[in-house]
Amino acid sequence: MVGLNQLMEDEVFTAFASYTTIILLKMMLMSTTTAFYRMTRKVFANPEDCASYGKGEDIKKYLRTDDNVERVRRAHLNDLENIVPFLGIGLLYSLSGPDPSTAILHFRLFVGARIYHTMAYLAPLPQPNRALGFFIGYGVTFSMAYSLLKNRLYL
Amino acid sequence: MVGLNQLMEDEVFTAFASYTTIILLKMMLMSTTTAFYRMTRKVFANPEDCASYGKGEDIKKYLRTDDNVERVRRAHLNDLENIVPFLGIGLLYSLSGPDPSTAILHFRLFVGARIYHTMAYLAPLPQPNRALGFFIGYGVTFSMAYSLLKNRLYL
Amino acid sequence: MVGLNQLMEDEVFTAFASYTTIILLKMMLMSTTTAFYRMTRKVFANPEDCASYGKGEDIKKYLRTDDNVERVRRAHLNDLENIVPFLGIGLLYSLSGPDPSTAILHFRLFVGARIYHTMAYLAPLPQPNRALGFFIGYGVTFSMAYSLLKNRLYL
Numbered sequence: 001m002v003g004l005n006q007l008m009e010d011e012v013f014t015a016f017a018s019y020t021t022i023i024l025l026k027m028m029l030m031s032t033t034t035a036f037y038r039m040t041r042k043v044f045a046n047p048e049d050c051a052s053y054g055k056g057e058d059i060k061k062y063l064r065t066d067d068n069v070e071r072v073r074r075a076h077l078n079d080l081e082n083i084v085p086f087l088g089i090g091l092l093y094s095l096s097g098p099d100p101s102t103a104i105l106h107f108r109l110f111v112g113a114r115i116y117h118t119m120a121y122l123a124p125l126p127q128p129n130r131a132l133g134f135f136i137g138y139g140v141t142f143s144m145a146y147s148l149l150k151n152r153l154y155l
Numbered sequence: 156m157v158g159l160n161q162l163m164e165d166e167v168f169t170a171f172a173s174y175t176t177i178i179l180l181k182m183m184l185m186s187t188t189t190a191f192y193r194m195t196r197k198v199f200a201n202p203e204d205c206a207s208y209g210k211g212e213d214i215k216k217y218l219r220t221d222d223n224v225e226r227v228r229r230a231h232l233n234d235l236e237n238i239v240p241f242l243g244i245g246l247l248y249s250l251s252g253p254d255p256s257t258a259i260l261h262f263r264l265f266v267g268a269r270i271y272h273t274m275a276y277l278a279p280l281p282q283p284n285r286a287l288g289f290f291i292g293y294g295v296t297f298s299m300a301y302s303l304l305k306n307r308l309y310l
Numbered sequence: 311m312v313g314l315n316q317l318m319e320d321e322v323f324t325a326f327a328s329y330t331t332i333i334l335l336k337m338m339l340m341s342t343t344t345a346f347y348r349m350t351r352k353v354f355a356n357p358e359d360c361a362s363y364g365k366g367e368d369i370k371k372y373l374r375t376d377d378n379v380e381r382v383r384r385a386h387l388n389d390l391e392n393i394v395p396f397l398g399i400g401l402l403y404s405l406s407g408p409d410p411s412t413a414i415l416h417f418r419l420f421v422g423a424r425i426y427h428t429m430a431y432l433a434p435l436p437q438p439n440r441a442l443g444f445f446i447g448y449g450v451t452f453s454m455a456y457s458l459l460k461n462r463l464y465l
Binding site: 166172177179180203204206207235238242246 | 380381384387390391392394395397398399401402405406407434435436437440444448451452455458459462463464
């Protein structure tokens with residue numbers, strides 16, 4: 001298994017693995033945040049989720065939407081929409097032999113920007129805080145894609 | 156291409172490839188399930204999708220939401236939110252040289268838990284069936300992330 | 311780093327990297343398209359996003375849904391639901407040593423079908439244009455999954 005060991009001894013790939021794991025864990029926290037808001041505010045999407053609060057017609061009042069729950073859900077979906085491209089493009093970029101310090105700068109900026117985006121979304125901070133977090137992450141992914149396509153486009 | 160062949164002869168990586176393919180196929184089935192409910196219940200999101208049922212004002216009654224369609228869509232989104240972290244963290248974990256039997260146990264638990272989650276969501280089964288499916292899958296991903304960061308954190 | 315260099319000199323893997331980067335960039339464009347529609351139509355989901363248009367009660371009229379914005383968002387979510395399986399299954403398929411010309415045909419068909427799907431969704435074109443784009447992409451991913459599981463199932 002020489003090939004495999006080499007992969008995990010590569011500086012860029014190991015850094016990519018660490019930053020990706022961190023940002024995916026952050027994204028997973030959005031699920032528990034949604035669940036937390038749903039429980040404390042008693043706002044549910046499924047009748048079976050609030051069955052312990054009552055029966056029949058009593059339950060209907062818990063099946064509603066709530067501004068705070070919807071806010072967390074939008075932040076979660078925005079994470080998905082931006083972390084999936086980072087995952088794919090970042091993996092391929094890491095394997096394309098980039099300069100280590102440039103690559104690690106990209107990963108750090110992305111992870112920092114997405115954490116800032118979530119904080120700005122949930123606080124909520126006034127704009128353009130959230131927009132800034134979004135566009136830095138977006139720009140980092142775009143920059144890695146540009147570097148990939150410039151060096152190794154094969155169609 | 157020695158490196159490539161080695162990858163696909165690695166026991167953990169081949170198991171990861173099989174389980175990932177299965178769970179992604181399961182997720183893809185959610186699209187056709189949604190389409191099936193939309194067709195049989197005549198519930199559409201786009202005017203062009205129900206154009207064969209009528210014209211102009213006649214169409215509006217088909218552009219609505221339906222509890223069963225929304226339920227499948229929530230199950231699908233929950234899949235996306237949980238399978239994306241498994242995909243990223245699981246891939247990196249598979250490449251980090253884990254003990255094969257531990258790794259394969261992780262993959263089996265995740266795939267089983269997510270299939271159970273979908274069944275509990277669509278039936279629907281009373282809680283905490285769906286919560287159980289969710290948290291086992293969540294815990295498996297978390298455990299792989301912990302193992303990755305403990306052994307190879309590089310920031 | 312022999313293993314790494316070999317990966318990026320492999321014809322199939324390099325092609326997968328190029329097509330994946332292109333389709334992920336296309337998906338990222340959906341975010342800016344949504345933002346564009348939100349700004350030009352003044353339709354927002356968060357109070358802080360339209361704070362510059364007024365204060366207090368004045369803002370409420372901007373917090374609404376709009377058919378065109380919802381259409382772009384549905385196209386974006388459909389992208390996510392289909393590109394994530396392509397990313398996972400396509401990566402594993404690329405590493406499983408497929409015939410290069412077959413593999414590249416798969417990637418081309420998928421990318422073409424998804425671009426066509428987006429055009430059909432946003433225009434909108436009458437059905438079955440969008441369905442055609444969807445099912446070609448779906449079939450390509452399914453075909454790669456079948457090839458993977460047939461050759462290397464390991465459970």
